[in-house]
Amino acid sequence: MTLLRDEDLSAAFDHASRSYDALVAANPGYHSHLRRSVRRLGLPGRGEGLRVLDLGCGTGASTAAIRSVLPAAAVTAVDASAGMLGRAAAKPWADGVRFVHAPAEHLAEAGVDGPFDAVFAAYLFRNVSDPDAVLRTVRTILRPGGRLGVHEYSLSGRPADRAVWTTVCRGVVQPAATLLGDGPLYRHLWRSVLDFDTAGRFADRLRAAGFDRVRTLPLPGWQTGITHTFVAERGEDGR
Incomplete structure (x- = not known):
């Protein structure tokens, strides 16, 4: 099948936004895994004085994970789908969270600029x-020494993990x-994961983009070998 991209994908997410939270709630560990990935950023304390970009926030599950782990951080949450973003913005949030409708490729045009202390992308x-x-783009808006956390379906490369993913999706x-x-x-969703980088390939992609200290960390449960946290840094010298 041809993968959905750009406006077609945003429109599909717009349509799915009304039921998205219910479907992901049926995924064991979905929210706890997001919180685990945020903790793996290793940011200090409660996030006092920190600016965090939630890139691709969807209906706000990743935003909630950031706020749970870093309740004092200032969070900018961005998504390309107006429907998903509307669901996120309608939820109750404490001060310090703002939502911006923009594709990840056009942050500057939407007034989203750095420096950020961390970017989280789920x-x-x-x-x-x-x-x-x-x-x-992410690297340019991170401060020197800033951290990137990526929480992504990125298969280990083992045939068994591909089989589990397909069984869960199709069944x-x-x-x-x-x-x-x-x-x-x-x-x-099913096909995009099969076609995307393996975990090792995505880690190499991060290094090729100029990120340092790249780490690939598995997540527990049925998603072991299927979903990973990637943590990386922009060098202190801004290279």
Whole structure:
């Protein structure tokens, strides 16, 4: 199948936004895994004085994870889907969170600029047309020494992990999504993971984009070998 991209993908997320939270809530560990990935950034304290960019915030699950781990940080949450962003912004938030409608490729045009102390991107990079360009943008808006955390479906490369992913998608996720009228988006979800970088390849992509201290960390449960946290830094000298 042809993957959804750009306006077509945003429109699919717009349509799915009404039921998205219910579907992800059925995924064991979904929210706790996001919090674990935020903690892996290793940011100090409660986030006092820190600026964090939540890139591809969706309906706000990643934003909530950031606020749970770093309640004092100032968070800018960005998404290309107006429907998803509207759901996120409608939730109750303490002061210090703002939402911006913008594609990851056009942050500057939307007034999103650095320096940020950290960028967190959950389930984003396999959904953009040019992940290398987005990584370059992320690097420019991080302060020297700033940290990038990526929480992504990125398979280990073992055939068993591909088989588990396909079984879960074809047997559970896609039938439920089809009943809700969102079959095309979740077929994209299944295929986009199979077509995306393995965990090792994505770590190499981060290094090629100029990030230092790249680490690849597994997540527990049924997603072991399927979902990973990637943590990297922009060099202190800004290289």
